[in-house]
Amino acid sequence: MKRILALIIVFMLLLQTPVFGEQENLNDEGDVKGDVVGEISLEDVAEEEQYKFNFEVVAQNDEAKLFIDKSSNLLRVVSLKTGNYFDTKVMNGQVGSEHVKNIQKSDFVVTYYRDLIRGTTETWDNYTMSIKLDQVEYALLDNGIRCIFTVGDASRIHLDMFPMYISKERMENLVLKYLDDKQRQELLGKHGYYTETKDKYIRNWESKTKDGSPTAVPIPVLKRMYNLFYEIGAYSEEELAIDNEMWGVEAENLNITFKIVVEYVLDGKDLVVRVPVKDIETDPKHPISELILTPYLLCGSVRDKGYLFVPDGCGGIINFNNGKYLTEFSAPIFGPDPLYENKLYSEQFTPSTFPVFGIKKNDIAVMGIIEEGAEIATVTANVAGRVDEFNKISVKFNLFYSERIPLTVGFDNYILKHAERGYDKDIVVRYRFLEGENANYVGMAKEYRKYLEERKAIKKNNVPQQAPLFLEMIATVPRKKMFLGIPYTSYISMTSFDQAQHITETLKQKGITDIVVQYTDWANGGAKNSPFNDIKVIRSIGGKKGLKKFISYSQQNDIPLFFTINMLTTYSTKGISRSKDIAKLINNTLAVKPGFNMVTKVTDRVMEWLISPSFFSKYASEIIKWSNNLGIKGLGLGEAGVLLYGDYNEKNQIMRWDALPMFQNAFQIMDDYNSLLFSNANSYVYKYAEYITDLPVYGSSRRIIDYNVPFVQMVLENNIIYSMPAFNKYSLEGFEKYLLKAIETKSSLKWIITAADEREFIPAYLSDDFRMKYYYKTQFKHWEEKIAELYNLYNEFYQKVKSAEIDSHEIIDKDLVKVVYTNGVVVYLNYSTEEKIIDRLLLKPLSYVVVE
Incomplete structure (x- = not known):
């Protein structure tokens, strides 16, 4: 009996063993190494003593001054108008281990490989290993200073x-x-x-x-x-x-040293921090794998009031001292690399699509914009109690790509495989100083939009006179069939060209004049697509004749029509080179888009290949050729705007940072001839997009996040036309909350529609050789009246604010929101199931009030 009981206990413990992969950091996970200090009260932290600095002026302009104290290498930006300032580090921390306090005083923290074969690493902060050793040299720059750090103690006994x-x-x-x-x-x-x-x-x-x-x-x-x-x-x-x-002993010099340059330049009130990575001097046997830049520049103590802004979904807020110190925020910019540990399950979060993060502290705010190196950046944030008394946010850069390749024998056995070269471009982060009415997340959104506009990095599209309604029409669904014992694939028509035209006509008759149609799964195998270097329109929906007729109708009725293609993936290598045009993993096997069984967390066997970025330029030109021949003026590129990856082909490795210009070049080629629509999009796509659908209105539901705010929407409004996620794909909260969220974020409504019964999708959901997206109720007849009803309500609101912009956005409490527009319109939204009173207005449950 005892033996049986012991076996049961062992089995239960095994069930609790976490699956290896990228998951949210809980308890004392991560790099804190037992440094969690727990909840901190004001009594635990004395009033800050004024640290005695010995400042000298580095740069000055009409807006700000930049100072440096060379004894600690602390830099301070001071606003000439108000006297407000921010520092690059903390010199008077009171809580935390000596290791943590040294990081507080550091310009950067580096992790390097002690042993490349075994993958063992060591982490150094530059305060301990450079500044304290008096190993810093300086050179003046125009409007700034160059700090040259020798990191490591060459005289150390080993x-x-x-x-x-x-x-x-x-x-x-x-x-x-x-x-x-x-x-x-x-x-x-x-x-x-x-x-x-x-x-x-x-x-x-x-x-x-x-x-x-x-x-x-x-x-x-x-x-x-x-x-x-x-x-x-x-x-x-x-x-x-x-x-x-x-x-015969090969002794190794264990006194490793690095030479790392950090440049600080004052630009207006912005502090631009640059690390020229190619100038880093290090031993090739001990490459630097990670660099955390200015780890405490954006921090606020337990005595400060404010919040951290993180790139979580549409934008996330972490309130200071929220007590959630057992977890932290960590998110790679532009989402995780789909080639990294491709066969291992990782928890899926809403991707971070913009390289912006920031802090609101008392009367000021500072926003970080990653200008160079975002492709290798991960933003991390945690609150007071995690390791010290500070709420902080910083960015880590992965300079040297390596990956654990699982072995077929044994548990947790793997070999380490490295890329042929590390990151060799610059790292540049711009810290923008915000004061007054701009010192909040709305101000950050305004400043980021201004930043993009100044650099012509966001497309300026006309503001629609009527609120757009986005319809994604699913054309076909593949169905396996047999003929004389021979298997083949047929394509069941879900929405033919004629039916798509009928649906739009029906909605126009109901008064919806601005309809944006996204037509999906219409050619080259539909959901189980082949490459789009050539085109074959599926016959069951009307073929090329039906397509041209539908295009003619849309042009005559001013209906924006976008034909969606899966640009990045293919289930077939017909017409392309399997060895050159399909991306490869670090172990030189063909790259498959990751897919997992959500129950077992085991990879599926679907071979949905990822197309190599090296093929994109030629691919884009071929797409333009056939789209012009067919008279297509609008292309939907699906998730091509949110997936960013390279190609680890041994003959020509393309790193993620090499791939980004290849993605952009392909988008530019297509943008020169077509209007482009993306389903969500990273910020580098804003330059090419006319429409972005399925823009997140929530975040990833990480525990540390207190609430989400419409940062992305405020950046895009009146520039790029965008929509909510489709109601019948994501929303489980009902029509009322969907409409409330659309009004709060000024996002157009979207539905996924078919003419045929959605039950036709069921056999495709069960297929094990391709991935069919899961859809809720899609048949148009179910939604016809509700679409018109919700659209009319939304459009009534839209008419009052269409040319205005969000001027302020306030979360009164978790269920009550107040939005003020630049034309004076105020919107109050009540997400609760109870009545609320605000500014002497009574808000009924799940309702909104617009005050002009």
């Missing part, structure tokens, strides 16, 4: 300064004859440093442990050994080289 093996004769002549009996006993005794054998002495410690990390020998012991060998004895580096050669 184990490999002492021979692993030394002959008895050489030990006697070089060391022992200079020692007294007590010193001899210390060196060779029972608890000594060397063991005597027949012909030699052997050091009692190997240089490295089994995992490849350096053997940890106490510093006092190393200092005593140094004293006996080098100071009392006659040993030297030359003698060490002789011993190593004699015994």
